[in-house]
Amino acid sequence: MSPLHIKKGSSKHSAYNLRPSFSDVQERHTLAVLVENEPGVLARVIGLFSGRGYNIESLTVAEVDHEGHLSRITIVTTGTPQVIEQIKAQLGRIVPVHEVHDLTVEGASVERELALVKVSGKGDKRVEALRLADIFRAHVVDSTLESFVFQITGTPEKIDAFADLMRPLGLIELARTGVAALSRGS
Amino acid sequence: MAQTMTGAKMVVQALKDQGVDTVFGYPGGAVLPIYDELFQQEHIRHYLVRHEQAAVHAAEGYARSTGKPGVVLVTSGPGATNAVTGLTDALMDSIPIVVLTGQVPTFMIGSDAFQEADTVGITRPCTKHNWLVKDTDRLSATIHEAFHVATSGRPGPVLVDIPKDVQFASAIYQPKPKTIARHYAPQVKGDMAQIEALVAAMEKAERPVFYTGGGVINSGPAASQLLREFVEATGFPITSTLMGLGAYPASGKHWLGMLGMHGLYEANLAMHGCDLMINIGARFDDRITGRLDAFSPKSKKAHVDIDPSSINKVIKTDIPIIGDVAHVLEDALNLWKSRGRRVNTDGLAKWWRQIDEWRKVDCLKFKASESTIKPQHAVARLEALTKGRDRYICTEVGQHQMWAAQYLGFEDPNRWMTSGGLGTMGYGFPASIGVQVAHPDALVINVAGEASWLMNMQEMGTAIQYRLPVKQFILNNERLGMVRQWQQLLHGERYSHSWSEALPDFVKLAEAFGAKGIFCSDPKDLDDAIMEMIEHDGPVIMDCLVEKHENCFPMIPSGEPHNKMLLSDAKATNAIAGKGAVLV
Ligand SMILES: Cc1ncc(C[n+]2csc(CCOP(=O)(O)OP(=O)(O)O)c2C)c(N)n1
Ligand SMILES: [Mg+2]
Numbered sequence: 001m002s003p004l005h006i007k008k009g010s011s012k013h014s015a016y017n018l019r020p021s022f023s024d025v026q027e028r029h030t031l032a033v034l035v036e037n038e039p040g041v042l043a044r045v046i047g048l049f050s051g052r053g054y055n056i057e058s059l060t061v062a063e064v065d066h067e068g069h070l071s072r073i074t075i076v077t078t079g080t081p082q083v084i085e086q087i088k089a090q091l092g093r094i095v096p097v098h099e100v101h102d103l104t105v106e107g108a109s110v111e112r113e114l115a116l117v118k119v120s121g122k123g124d125k126r127v128e129a130l131r132l133a134d135i136f137r138a139h140v141v142d143s144t145l146e147s148f149v150f151q152i153t154g155t156p157e158k159i160d161a162f163a164d165l166m167r168p169l170g171l172i173e174l175a176r177t178g179v180a181a182l183s184r185g186s
Numbered sequence: 187m188a189q190t191m192t193g194a195k196m197v198v199q200a201l202k203d204q205g206v207d208t209v210f211g212y213p214g215g216a217v218l219p220i221y222d223e224l225f226q227q228e229h230i231r232h233y234l235v236r237h238e239q240a241a242v243h244a245a246e247g248y249a250r251s252t253g254k255p256g257v258v259l260v261t262s263g264p265g266a267t268n269a270v271t272g273l274t275d276a277l278m279d280s281i282p283i284v285v286l287t288g289q290v291p292t293f294m295i296g297s298d299a300f301q302e303a304d305t306v307g308i309t310r311p312c313t314k315h316n317w318l319v320k321d322t323d324r325l326s327a328t329i330h331e332a333f334h335v336a337t338s339g340r341p342g343p344v345l346v347d348i349p350k351d352v353q354f355a356s357a358i359y360q361p362k363p364k365t366i367a368r369h370y371a372p373q374v375k376g377d378m379a380q381i382e383a384l385v386a387a388m389e390k391a392e393r394p395v396f397y398t399g400g401g402v403i404n405s406g407p408a409a410s411q412l413l414r415e416f417v418e419a420t421g422f423p424i425t426s427t428l429m430g431l432g433a434y435p436a437s438g439k440h441w442l443g444m445l446g447m448h449g450l451y452e453a454n455l456a457m458h459g460c461d462l463m464i465n466i467g468a469r470f471d472d473r474i475t476g477r478l479d480a481f482s483p484k485s486k487k488a489h490v491d492i493d494p495s496s497i498n499k500v501i502k503t504d505i506p507i508i509g510d511v512a513h514v515l516e517d518a519l520n521l522w523k524s525r526g527r528r529v530n531t532d533g534l535a536k537w538w539r540q541i542d543e544w545r546k547v548d549c550l551k552f553k554a555s556e557s558t559i560k561p562q563h564a565v566a567r568l569e570a571l572t573k574g575r576d577r578y579i580c581t582e583v584g585q586h587q588m589w590a591a592q593y594l595g596f597e598d599p600n601r602w603m604t605s606g607g608l609g610t611m612g613y614g615f616p617a618s619i620g621v622q623v624a625h626p627d628a629l630v631i632n633v634a635g636e637a638s639w640l641m642n643m644q645e646m647g648t649a650i651q652y653r654l655p656v657k658q659f660i661l662n663n664e665r666l667g668m669v670r671q672w673q674q675l676l677h678g679e680r681y682s683h684s685w686s687e688a689l690p691d692f693v694k695l696a697e698a699f700g701a702k703g704i705f706c707s708d709p710k711d712l713d714d715a716i717m718e719m720i721e722h723d724g725p726v727i728m729d730c731l732v733e734k735h736e737n738c739f740p741m742i743p744s745g746e747p748h749n750k751m752l753l754s755d756a757k758a759t760n761a762i763a764g765k766g767a768v769l770v
Contacts, residue, residue: 040306043307044310082498085498086495086498089497089499090495092494093494093495095315096315
């Protein structure tokens with residue numbers, strides 16, 4: 001931009017006040033997208049997000065209805081309310097997409113994530129790791145004399161908190177599944 | 187009766203069942219079995235283009251001038267990649283196209299085989315949907331579904347990639363289903379509560395304007411008919427995007443002309459000053475809105491669109507109506523009539539007085555010259571000499587395109603083919619071929635710039651081979667005129683690479699292909715040259731040498747609102763500064 005000598009913040013020519021009537025508050029939404037389980041459908045969804053510059057915080061996908069050939073993609077995304085609406089409308093345009101649900105606005109929902117956490121250490125640190133795991137209801141799914149692999153489930157925030165605590169105690173590897181979410185009630 | 191046949195035969199059978207009689211294409215190794223089937227039948231006529239990009243543009247011209255989907259058949263690898271520009275063009279302008287591509291056999295996919303490309307991967311973002319068919323069992327059903335997806339809801343291009351072994355193998359043919367059981371069924375009826383809100387707003391509005399777009403054309407002739415009735419009955423002014431020209435007749439008394447970056451003064455000021463904007467099948471494109479925070483600041487906005495993602499994408503809408511234009515217009519018109527056909531008569535009279543003031547500016551006036559042909563004059567004469575004929579107009583992209591939109595009058599839908607969303611130089615010539623194929627007896631003219639035209643000039647071969655009497659009306663300014671204009675307005679008159687150097691002799695070029703060439707540079711000869719062009723029974727290239735430094739006005743500079751229009755050269759040089767300069 002420099003060769004054109006564009007002054008920062010010059011208001012007269014501001015073409016970048018692009019969305020004057022839209023709010024610029026960032027929101028975090030969890031979307032559940034039911035899709036036909038066919039090749040390329042995940043690429044379509046991901047391509048939409050990258051092509052249009054939307055954020056993906058977490059994305060999980062698995063078949064949920066074998067007979068009906070349906071998969072469920074759970075996406076956690078952030079954006080202004082207008083961008084979130086666009087994301088939903090754009091997802092709805094994808095031909096193999098059957099339904100798009102915004103769990104964040106469609107009433108209460110539960111969100112869970114699973115993580116495997118490998119912690120290595122000896123002595124006090126090892127004991128402390130085990131004690132904290134107990135508080136977080138993490139299970140030991142593998143252990144050697146110098147390491148544990150914990151399995152923990154919960155909200156993404158709970159997993160963040162657990163990982164933060166394990167870091168000084170010798171966290172060496174972390175694998176997370178991403179968020180799965182369902183609306184509450186029937 | 188279940189019929190077993192090869193995949194290649196299925197392709198031809200499925201096309202027949204879909205009512206296809208025309209295919210634009212180019213053969214190659216991976217589609218030879220399908221070409222072999224085409225050879226052995228007479229229902230489908232295949233037009234051999236000279237480049238796959240042109241096949242898609244020809245299909246677009248065919249589709250836009252008929253309302254039917256255009257069909258393309260090309261080979262794998264380079265055949266498919268050459269089609270990408272056409273697919274993107276059709277996606278941006280919502281044109282129904284079905285492209286069939288050959289692919290290497292399934293057992294070689296992924297091995298970097300000869301002429302292998304990941305066609306569905308490459309075309310995923312530039313199609314409405316695409317399919318790789320790995321099993322002959324699925325082939326016919328997939329082709330039927332492809333037609334359904336291309337033509338329903340917001341139309342668009344689709345692609346079916348067919349490996350060669352799938353073409354050779356046999357399976358049971360599935361006929362065209364009566365109803366598509368799949369979930370893909372876009373909503374066509376608008377929400378009645380919203381339609382009522384629109385009608386209520388229309389009854390009260392003091393300064394209403396209809397802002398219509400390509401969606402009206404895509405919805406079909408009934409939509410244009412209803413729109414005309416609604417405009418006549420309410421007496422509201424109407425403007426349209428580049429894509430929507432012809433939905434309302436240019437001779438209609440409520441017509442304000444095209445709006446947008448090179449739209450008419452009265453149209454843009456009406457958009458800026460209105461209190462009710464009724465957007466029907468347009469998408470608030472950046473060529474239309476200009477600077478968003480100053481776009482039509484005082485209006486309530488209604489938006490009718492079949493695609494929910496168009497609503498609130500860039501402009502906040504007060505009355506959103508998701509549905510097909512014809513359905514929504516019919517419901518709205520009926521409701522408005524049943525509520526007593528009310529409008530704000532006083533407000534409207536005042537509004538028209540204001541519009542008439544703006545009209546007096548006569549923003550399209552230009553000074554004709556005795557010595558050189560002004561491009562505006564050339565288009566105005568073309569209009570005068572072809573008006574009233576069974577006429578279809580295509581364009582390339584650049585200044586000539588805008589002059590064609592400004593100075594030609596379109597009385598009916600489906601008569602105007604131009605690359606709007608993508609702005610694809612090289613679109614017009616092949617599109618004119620597709621139009622002429624669909625309307626053999628009509629007068630089909632491509633208003634072209636010399637630079638754009640050269641991008642697909644190889645199609646002269648196609649025009650000659652099939653005796654398609656397309657008229658190539660080239661406004662030759664020996665410049666990339668639109669680029670030159672921007673360099674003048676934006677880059678201190680430094681004309682970096684915007685000359686068309688080493689141009690061919692277009693008359694000789696025409697003759698080399700076996701067509702007629704006409705040269706004209708004197709305003710006195712212009713009418714005769716145009717008449718000679720339209721009267722010649724065969725393809726013609728008319729090289730019309732025009733004023734080289736003419737600029738296209740009115741113009742809303744990038745980053746400015748509608749009421750900051752430039753009307754003439756006087757104020758134009760270096761007119762775009764500041765942040766507007768980074769916009770295209
Ligand atoms: C394929 C492609 N490349 C580049 C451009 C950028 N571009 C827009 S208009 C234009 C000049 C067109 O020149 P010409 O066809 O002679 O038309 P004129 O503006 O002179 O009437 C160019 C290069 C484009 N629109 N499409
Ligand atoms: Mg030119």
